[in-house]
Amino acid sequence: MKSKFLFLVIILIGLTIRLWKIDIPLLEFNPSRQIQTAEITRNLYREGFKVLTPSVHYLGPGPGLFLVEFPLYNLTVALLYSIFGLHEYLGRLFSIFGWILSCFFLWKLAHKYVGSFAANVALFFYTFSPLGVLVSRSFQPDQWMLTSSLAAIFFLDQWLVEKRWYFFYLSAIFAAFSFLLKIPSILFTLIPVTYLILHAKRRVDLQVKFSYYFMAIVPSHMQILLF
Numbered sequence: 712m713k714s715k716f717l718f719l720v721i722i723l724i725g726l727t728i729r730l731w732k733i734d735i736p737l738l739e740f741n742p743s744r745q746i747q748t749a750e751i752t753r754n755l756y757r758e759g760f761k762v763l764t765p766s767v768h769y770l771g772p773g774p775g776l777f778l779v780e781f782p783l784y785n786l787t788v789a790l791l792y793s794i795f796g797l798h799e800y801l802g803r804l805f806s807i808f809g810w811i812l813s814c815f816f817l818w819k820l821a822h823k824y825v826g827s828f829a830a831n832v833a834l835f836f837y838t839f840s841p842l843g844v845l846v847s848r849s850f851q852p853d854q855w856m857l858t859s860s861l862a863a864i865f866f867l868d869q870w871l872v873e874k875r876w877y878f879f880y881l882s883a884i885f886a887a888f889s890f891l892l893k894i895p896s897i898l899f900t901l902i903p904v905t906y907l908i909l910h911a912k913r914r915v916d917l918q919v920k921f922s923y924y925f926m927a928i929v930p931s932h933m934q935i936l937l938f
Contacts, residue, residue, distance in 0.1 A: 784852035
């Protein structure tokens with residue numbers, strides 16, 4: 712009970728910090744990237760959600776096609792624009808929501824493998840790291856890349872324990888999301904996933920299932936190639 716109370720206290724304080732001046736201009740951290748992400752999102756909203764042709768207008772005349780990564784984050788925020796109006800702070804709020812989810816996944820994994828005290832310590836530094844605060848409230852996909860990576864690891868760990876297939880599929884889906892949002896996430900997603908697989912029981916059976924895991928992820932990479 713005490714451990715869960717500390718978890719909630721850390722989350723609430725971290726959330727308060729992240730919500731402070733949520734509607735200020737996108738200039739406090741990596742402004743060029745935030746502005747670029749915001750413009751791609753705005754153009755998706757205004758030009759019919761053409762997710763395969765993201766564009767910017769600051770390049771001058773022409774279509775202004777601009778590819779950084781698959782615009783999954785941009786598309787989600789653009790959908791929020793269609794519901795609540797074109798407000799850039801919605802992108803920040805979506806990143807903060809991703810941070811809250813990532814705290815849950817991080818805390819649960821740490822609590823299982825290293826205990827409640829270490830889990831709260833890890834959560835404390837994850838929450839109050841200055842760089843972490845800036846990233847988790849910025850208008851860019853980095854926070855959701857991290858959240859998706861942690862979710863993939865968490866759900867695969869749950870699947871290995873409970874052997875329920877929906878955990879396996881959730882892991883594969885979140886891994887695909889993570890790779891689409893940021894290609895470098897392949898490294899810090901697949902390494903712990905491979906570790907979990909290799910140290911689980913019934914290895915032969917798991918190797919077959921692990922091949923299915925890759926089969927679920929490969930189509931997402933094909934989207935990038937076709938892009």
